[in-house]
Amino acid sequence: MPAERLVVIGGNAAGMSAASRARRVNPQMEVVVLEKGETVSYGTCGLAYLVSGVVPRADDLVVHPPDYFRAERGIDVRTGHEVLDIVPGQKQVVVRRGQETLALKYDKLVIAAGGAPAGTIPGADGPGVFHCNDMAGALALRKFLEERRPRTAAVIGGGYIGLEVAEALRRRNVEVTVLERSATPLEDIEPEIGQWVSERLARHGVRVEFNAPVASLESGRSGVGVVFGDRPALQAEVAVLAAGLAPRAELAAHAGVELGPSGAIRTDDRQQTNLLSIYAAGDCVETRHLVTGGFAYVPLGTTANKQGRVAGENAAGGNATFPGVVGTLVTKVFELEVGKTGLSENSARAAGFAPVGVSVDSVSQARYLAGKPLRVKLVVERESGRLLGGQLAGEEGAARRVDVLATALGARMSVADFVHLDLGYAPPFGPVYDPLLVAAWEALKQLGRRR
Numbered sequence: 001m002p003a004e005r006l007v008v009i010g011g012n013a014a015g016m017s018a019a020s021r022a023r024r025v026n027p028q029m030e031v032v033v034l035e036k037g038e039t040v041s042y043g044t045c046g047l048a049y050l051v052s053g054v055v056p057r058a059d060d061l062v063v064h065p066p067d068y069f070r071a072e073r074g075i076d077v078r079t080g081h082e083v084l085d086i087v088p089g090q091k092q093v094v095v096r097r098g099q100e101t102l103a104l105k106y107d108k109l110v111i112a113a114g115g116a117p118a119g120t121i122p123g124a125d126g127p128g129v130f131h132c133n134d135m136a137g138a139l140a141l142r143k144f145l146e147e148r149r150p151r152t153a154a155v156i157g158g159g160y161i162g163l164e165v166a167e168a169l170r171r172r173n174v175e176v177t178v179l180e181r182s183a184t185p186l187e188d189i190e191p192e193i194g195q196w197v198s199e200r201l202a203r204h205g206v207r208v209e210f211n212a213p214v215a216s217l218e219s220g221r222s223g224v225g226v227v228f229g230d231r232p233a234l235q236a237e238v239a240v241l242a243a244g245l246a247p248r249a250e251l252a253a254h255a256g257v258e259l260g261p262s263g264a265i266r267t268d269d270r271q272q273t274n275l276l277s278i279y280a281a282g283d284c285v286e287t288r289h290l291v292t293g294g295f296a297y298v299p300l301g302t303t304a305n306k307q308g309r310v311a312g313e314n315a316a317g318g319n320a321t322f323p324g325v326v327g328t329l330v331t332k333v334f335e336l337e338v339g340k341t342g343l344s345e346n347s348a349r350a351a352g353f354a355p356v357g358v359s360v361d362s363v364s365q366a367r368y369l370a371g372k373p374l375r376v377k378l379v380v381e382r383e384s385g386r387l388l389g390g391q392l393a394g395e396e397g398a399a400r401r402v403d404v405l406a407t408a409l410g411a412r413m414s415v416a417d418f419v420h421l422d423l424g425y426a427p428p429f430g431p432v433y434d435p436l437l438v439a440a441w442e443a444l445k446q447l448g449r450r451r
Helices: 013-025 044-052 066-072 135-148 160-171 191-203 250-254 301-315 345-350 398-410 435-447
Strands: 005-009 030-035 076-079 081-087 092-097 100-105 108-111 115-117 129-131 152-156 175-179 206-209 214-220 223-228 234-236 238-241 245-247 278-280 329-333 336-342 355-363 373-381 387-394
Touching: 005 013, 005 301, 013 030, 013 066, 013 108, 013 301, 030 081, 044 135, 044 160, 066 076, 081 250, 108 301, 129 135, 135 238, 152 160, 152 223, 152 234, 160 175, 160 191, 160 206, 160 238, 160 329, 175 234, 191 206, 191 329, 191 336, 191 373, 191 387, 223 238, 278 301, 329 398, 336 398, 345 355, 345 373, 345 387, 355 435, 373 398, 373 435, 387 398, 387 435, 398 435
Parallel strands: 005 030, 005 108, 030 076, 108 278, 129 238, 152 175, 152 238, 175 206
Antiparallel strands: 081 092, 092 100, 115 245, 214 223, 223 234, 329 336, 336 387, 355 373, 373 387
């Protein structure tokens, strides 16, 4: 009897995690990965550092080349293979390889198609316009920067990818203007944290235009004209699209796979879609949000790897589950660390909670060691005192502390319980009253409860 065949669409975080896990769970299973690009298993989150030159070579971001998976893991990785269609009734995918189109049968299928640059802007495919969402895009942008040496750039989008790209461009002495459609940098950031981010950008010469949705891009001899609002077009020698990610779910939808309200694939906690034998994972799927209890689109590399592992195990006959996320994110804006997890005040209110927000300023070390400023914002539910979310900013200590908040959210802790956490203390790492606990005490005061 021939071995079962697992076909995986997409060869990056979720896809290779699925393929590798399936191979371990069922060594007899034939595992085929179809990747339309030429590179698999690379660190997407490091692409901005490749653009800046901090990471000198593209190979430095590659975890393993295709030949490694073929020789060492027995996984048939096929680069340059683009899936055009999924035909569930015949259990096959239609694939384009160069000029050839072929059909490939599967017994189990994992869709790990990832995400694409969000939004459709007229002129986005013109010369001088780039994105930094995949290896090919980042390398094309870097080549343009090194060969043409532009002096001015427009970055469309002020989310974490956009700000990382802005920093990368400044490292190459490019004058940068960020165009952000909302009133603050970084999606769903608290005003208290966003203020510090804006100040840091200005300090490093990054100009930001808020409330500036881009209507079109007009490429010409001297560069790109960026049209936004009723103002004159912004002229730049290069433009970078960084307005977030949208799920690549068109193939799945055409095959009858159910999508959620976000447009991403809906799965259960086993990463199973509504179609038998078809699983999905990574930036093309929705996931359960453990604070709201609903589904959300949270495209992050950590989530993609975990979901891919679950999908691969179950496709190979196992029984793994992925419970969901609390939406934890850390990024770096020049020297400033920024961390967020759970819900902001606005998103908590939109989710039906009655939130209370508390902000405190503290320091990252004991004051006699000249600790650096650290700002904490907590969001709690008024009636129950349950912790709903938190954000931090500072030059040190913010990124590691957000993990404490993420753990507390996963445990559905109240601030009354949180204030008693036995956190580590030494003067080089924080004041004797940790900033997180100080914020929790302040929240209890606002709730009118005793500590």
